[in-house]
Amino acid sequence: MAFPLFDLTGRRALVTGSSQGIGYALARGLAEHGASIVLNGRDRSKLESAAKSLRDAGHEVSVSDFDVTDHDAVRQGIDAIERDIGPIDILVNNAGMQFRTALEDFPAERWEQLLKANISSVFYAGQAAARHMIKRGQGKIINIASVQSELARPGIAPYTATKGAVRNLTRGMCADWAKHGLQVNAIAPGYFKTPLNQALVDSEEFSSWLEKRTPAARWGDVDELVGAAVFLASRASSFVNGHTLYVDGGITTCL
Template sequence: MLSYLPSFELTNQVVVVTGAGKGIGRALAIGAAEAGADVVVLARTEADIQETAGLVRDVGRKAYPIIADITKESELTEAVQQIEKEAGKINVLINNAGMNIRSKASDVTEVEWTQIFQTNLQGAFFMSQKCAEVMKEGGGGKIINISSVAGHVALRTGVVYAASKAGMIQMTKNLALEWAENGITVNAIGPWYFRTPLTEKLLQDEQYLADILNRTPMKRVGELKDLVGAAVFLSSEASNYITGQTLFVDGGMTSYGF
C-alpha cells in the first residue's frame, strides 16, 4: 500500500544533547530515548549527567555520559572523539547548553558578555563544527540549536542573552546553507517560558507570571513535553526537507500583536 507518512522514530540513531544534566536538556535526552535513540549526555557536572544517563537507560536505550565544558574547544574535540569511539557515529546533535546573566545594558560587564556568548553561541558553533565532520563521514545528520524567542523579539531577558540567541538563529541559516550538500540539516527551536529548575523562582512571582501569560495567546507556560515533540520531529526523517528554519514553541507569543 502506498504510504506518505514518514517515520518520527529515532531507532538506532545516536543523539548528542549538550547541557543534558537537567531541565530542558534532560527532557530532550529522555524524549530522544523514548523515540528509540541511544543518547550521548554531555554537561559539566558529573552527578547531573549520571542521573540523566540513568533515566535514559530506564527507557531501555544506551546512554553515554560525557563531561565537557562547552566553552572550551579542546574539551569539545576530546568529547567528539570519545563519542566516535564509544557510540561509533553521530546522527543528531542538539545544542541545548546555555546560560544567562540578567543585567541592564548599562550594567553589563565584559566578563558577562564573554561568558554568555562563549556558552550560548561559541560553544554551539564549535560543537556543530566537530559533529558535522563525523556526520559528513556517515552520510549526513541533523543539528538542532536551542535558541529562544528572545532572539526574535525584545524581552526583559537582557541584551547579551538576546544578542547571543539572535546570533544562533542566523548561524543556523548559514550552517544550513553550507552543509546542505553534505546531507546535514540545521534548524533551531525558539522556546518561550517553560517550567524548569532555572525558571521556577521567576514563575513564582505572580506579577511576572501574569505578564508572561498576558503575552501568550494560549495563556499558559510551556511544559517540557511541548519541546520534546518539536525536537523529535526535527531529529527524524519527517523533517528531511526542512533546513535553516527556526520553530518557535511559544504558545503563539511571537505572533502576538497589539
C-alpha cells in the first residue's frame, strides 16, 4: 500500500504567510494528511480566523505572528515554537509579496521590500528552523519559488530576481544541509487564482493571454499545489533534494 509514504501523522509543519491564498491552502492540505499546523503571518486576527476554519474541520492548529522579514523576530519566533509547541518537522517558506511597475520607474524602497519579503525571509526562517532540525538529524524545508524563477515578463523584474534567488538558495541549502538529514526543495507555482494575482485574474486581456500561453489553457487552483507539498513534506521524497518542482500547467515547457 503506497499511502503510508504520504502520511504526515505526528509531524508538525510551520507555514509562513498562511492566513490566506497559497499558504492557507498548503497548510490545510498538510493538515488533511495528518500534520499538525502552525500558521504564521503578521495579522493576528486573520491568523486566528484561518486557524478556526482548520480547527472546525478537526485539525490541530497553532498560530505564531512573528514578522518573517525581521531576522531576530524569526529566530525568537521559531525558538518559541520549538520550546512551547513542539519540534518543527516541516517548514514551508511561503510568505512573499509582489509589486508591478516598469523597471525604469521601480521605486528603490519597493525593491528593498521585495528582497526582504521574498528572499531574506526564506534565509531567516530556513536558518532558524534548520538549526533545530540538524540537531535531530532530519527535517523538511519547502521553499515557494515561482515560474518567474525560470521566466520573465515586463513589469516584475525585481520579483523575478527574488524568485530566481529562491531557486538557487534552495540548492545552496541542500548543499549545506543534506548531509545532516534534511531535504530542501522548492515548489514553483505557475499562475494561480490568489489575492496576490487578483488584478491579473480580473484582467480579461491577461487571462486571455495566459490561457493561450499555458498548455493546460487555464489558471491554476491553489488546491492543485497540495499534492506537490505533501510529496515534498513526506517520506515519499526522502531522496529528493535541491529540486524545484514546477506546478504550472506546462507554461515553462513552451517558448
